[in-house]
Amino acid sequence: MDFLFAADIRSYKDMRNQELRDAFVTQQLFVPGEFKLTYTDVDRGVVGGFTPTTEALELPTHKELASDYFCQRREAGVINIGGKGTITADGVAYAMDKKDSLYLAKETKSVKFESDDSNNPAKFYLVSYPAHRVTKTVHVPKSAAQTVHLGASDTSNERTIFQSIRPGIVDSCQLVMGITELKTGSVWNTKPPHTHFRRTEIYMYFDLPEEERVFHLMGEPAEVRSLSLENGVAIASPSWSIHSGVGTTNYTFVWAMGGENQEFDDMDHLKVSDLK
């Protein structure tokens, strides 16, 4: 497991790009046949990528979780961003199409990830936060997510938000999670931007061609920094930070939030002209 030690609201302003990456950005999460896990001290989130090929991969625990198994005191959301696969949780198999979600409730003891076709492996993206009560494991196909259409092609931010792990669909402790797809020709996510001191958020950009990048914007509105992010890495946003970005093409990303409340629309809205 890797560790990200975040910078605070004062220190990030004096940091160079590589230092900001070391504080907030994971390594490449999707390596065929491997799993990658990163623990961030931003709300104790754990981010992971599981890319099983011929062999199944298990969700392991780690010394720093001080638990008998990963979900002993944690919940997790998993979204498949690759080919078809299967997740088996405590003996129950869930067929995972691309962009399906699985919510793993606290006290799920064993979790196994498999690909249907090792030549087109599933890529399971996982985000986990501490959980305080036992709820139910739920599979949410992409078609069952709540959808919101935002933006317009004139302003290069036409996109669809698929809210799959959210109140009304999944009874989670703190996790809220889903996908945002940008339309062809649209490149701006989360425009106009916002903050929400009540929750932190993690973005993971994917379906981004190898030579393309998303210039992710972070920091206080009056002190914005940008980081050039490639396909398949995640970036943690502390509660004080905006999280927005512009791509060199359109792309898709998974967002995941943990914190005080689960109301998706509880945001402090900003204007683009507020950013400096």
Ligand SMILES: O=C[C@H](O)[C@@H](O)CC(=O)C(=O)O
């Ligand atoms: O708090 C909500 C999150 O930042 C995202 O869901 C926003 C987003 O995907 C977008 O507007 O493009």
Ligand SMILES: [Zn+2]
């Ligand atoms: Zn947000």
